[in-house]
Amino acid sequence: MTAATAPGYPLHFVPAGDLLGILPILIVGGGAVAVLMWDLVRPRHQEVWLAGLTGLFLLAALGTAIGQWVANSGPIVVFNGAYANDRFALFADFVVLITALAVVVLSPGYLRRRGLAEGEYYILLLASVAGMLVLDGALNLIVIFLGIELLSIPLYVLAGFARDDQRSQEGAMKYLLLGGFASGFLLYGMALLYGETGHTSLTAIHAFLLQGATSGHIDPMVLAGVGLLAVGLAFKVSAAPFHWWTPDVYQGSPAVVTTFMSVATKVAAFAVFLRLFSATLAPYRAEWTVPIAVVAIVSMIYGNVVAVAQTSIKRLLAYSGIAQAGYIMIGVALGRPDGTQASLYYLAAYAFMNTGAFAVVTILSRRGEDCDRYSELAGLGRREPVLAGLMALFMLSLAGFPLTVGFFGKFFLFSAAIHDGQLALAIWGVLTSAVSLFYYLRVILKMYAPAADVGSLEEFEVASVSPAGTAVAAPTAVGPAVLVVALAGAGTIVLGIFPALIYTLLQGISVVHG
């Protein structure tokens, strides 16, 4: 298109319009290269500029995405239908980029406290974000796979970033092995789908399936491919029963990485899930809706019930994440516009509340080890009233109380489920929400109840001394980190009172399929 009219353009084989369409990805990818270079030439002990530079690139990408949202009203498909820059993708981009920004702000102080190297960290983070942005708009099986791998490989390294922490190493190894396994499933599913339909483009696959479905023909090979694809994606969103890696990896990984992994990965993987199922595979909806609903219900039950038994905060949040994946999966299982909208709303809500909760864990983490035991929360209401109050807010939001964004997340999901007549999904969602109160409120109780109620004074003393035996100094450089938590808290409340702020964005959303 543009290439023909602009001879001599340095990249004449790639139309400029196509490059514009993936501008946020280019900025983030370029950012990774720039940070890599800067890390080589920067003065010593100036690590904080790395975070600054990373943040700058993420901000630029976010600004570009916002500009594209405002500018395009209609869908934009680039690279011969391989990538869509539609509002669906842009919305997911927003959530990923904002989460990544929050993580970048949290990181310098945390990495310094735990004594972890910095340079590579930001490069890997940016690379992973680029992979997520690729996934948000992928319209081709190959691009989806590319995005998944670009997202995952840096995360394998990041999970094991605490090199002298055995649990971090164990988690990373587990993540790598199981992640590779899941990629295999994904690829096998893609191969089957390609072999049967003859296309890798989602548009073409959709057209093919539609043709078959209208004549009443359901292709078993396609179904097998779809099943394998779903397994691979369910692994990425950590939905039960494909969640086995989640608790260990969340617990082992450095807290900032867990923050990033638990929110951003889930958003990107769900973007693919939603696009693939509610758009491309819509003709086969009758076939996949029940299995997906079963995965949703199993996740809700398993995550919520097992979370009750946890004594580690990070594991608790991991199981809570599995349960939350189950809730978001309700929207996927419905496979209709209101379900998709509800899922996107929940993802945005989840970004606020889960980033906030993990950010509090990050701030409380000290030299050598993350804040992970329940007992470390005891008396937090007195020691850190602001942090404790915000943590309580995030717990209430995850539990779905009104006045918090979590309420409207569940509100839209359940209302969509009821409207579609999927009562089982709604009822299981409600029952498991009631179970979830038990562990979310226990965190609050731990923070606010007097020490005598929840454990001996001895336990409290032990908790305030780090394993290395050094007395705890006041955490350094938590100023910006607290700001992140406060902003997440503000978002949780404001969106909990004015749901229209996000809901109206979602109303005009379009999912391009081809």
Add this chain to the structure above:
Amino acid sequence: MSWPILSVTLFLPLAGAVAILAIPSSRARAIRLALMAVTALTLGLTCVVLVAYLAVPPSAASKLSGTANGQSLSAIHSPITFQFQEQVNWLQSGTSLSHLHLAFNEGNSAFNQAAPPPINFSYHLGVDGLAVWLMALAALLFLVAAVVLSQRETRLRTFAVLMLLSEVGVLGVLTSLDLILFYFFWEAALIPLYFLMIGWGDGNRGRAALKFIIYTVAGSLFMLLAIFGVYFITGAQTGVYTFDLPTLIAAQSLVHTTQATTFSLFGHSFSLLNPQEWLFLAFALAFAIKVPLVPFHSWLPDAYSSGTTPFLVFFAGIVSKLGAFGLIRYNLTLFPEASHTFQPLMLGLAIASILYGALAALAQTDIKRIVGFASISHLGFVVLGIFALNVDGLNGAIIQMVNHGIVIAALFICVGVVESRFATRTLSQLGGLARPMPVLAGLFLVVTLAGLGMPLLNSFVGEFLILLGAFQASPVWAVLASLGVILACWYMLRLYQGLTQGELRLPGTEAVPEQLQAVSRRLGRLDVGPVEVVALVPLVALMLVLGVYPAPVIRYGRFSAAQYVQAANRQTATDPALASGRTAAGSLP
């Protein structure tokens, strides 16, 4: 209304909470005074609302207003009249949702057909003759709680702020006229209550709070699903998708759900209850847990025995009334036919509550648990009156809700005084307190007599009307319920006599008479202080006034009761006899 008096009333405590946060926590006296000022001002405003409501002739106010998309319903008359209505749009998806083209090549997919219905809800406030009384009661009890709140209470400022936030929640539940707004306040009120429960009280409070919250939320979440059910069923049948209560009440006369829900299990399909009946049960579950009715009551004894006195004054006094309020406001109006279908079930649960609560109260040794189970028994009467489904019963229920709030608050203050002086709640460790504490014994006597339904005191009026209504529904119910009245004499007098009469007995002094003598000489100072007197005297005065001259309350309550009975007796809109509003006392179909 020229100015939004309901919003002002609703958010005054919130503003007060923010103001109290600005006071340094060391200045306990200022915090307590500010708390009393805010709650007193709120009480003043609710009294203004009450008087203004009663001053407006009801017929002038009966119009269905403020329905954004109720065109097709404008001809239909809602039997309940709401006044002081305010409505602001909260979330309006309207028709623009059809822009959502979640698909591909312009509508070539079956997927495109399902345009989701719009989701609209609004900030809609209003009161009727039921809510105005409860608002005034709520504001009064919060003021009383502020008075009895000790200046030496730990973390006084936090307590005050949480208390005011609870008041916002309670007033919000009473004034909201939108199902989503109602649910919002209903659940949000739990947050400050939870923090009040875990922060103050005896060692068992963490467990009690968790139990209360899980019970309540589990029930409420099913109500949330039922709210969606009402929304989509009404929308599908009438074309009006709304969460707006007046519109929905009016629309119910258009809704006909005769078709039973069909289930299939292991190849057999069977039919069970129609959708309206399922929705009724979901709402009733949430409210029955809050009241609580008997199989759902087990959170209550723990919560009541572990709480502190100021908390219990408003928690037992008004929060439990919200369940009964919900049964009247939502179950009777939205599911008229199901209300009749389930009348025996609800009456049965009410009788079970009355008798079980009374018997359990007799078996308790902890004085706060006695009051807790007595409360279950008394609230059973309220539900009995509601589901008598006639004007007398409902009138009695409305009056009894107010009465019970006054009585239970006073009871908890009396029992709280005893607990705080002697650091025990065991009935058998105490006795003969009338001699050292004559003022308390005197006030306690009036409260006790009110609690057991003595004529010339307030509870008698309510119980009388409820029994009258129950008798019209079926004499069997009335006979069973009167057993509860007899038992009430027993457990209330057991509590009163045990504490105040007989030999003086104090914890730890049984074996040493000399020690008892020494202690009793110093007991003069243990009687109720000025603070408790200031809190108790207005409550006792109200018991006497409402008991001796109940006519105005009965007259105004009767109007509202008649409206709700009319709403519950609607069957279809096409029945002219019912639309005319002729609902004499107690005619059941």
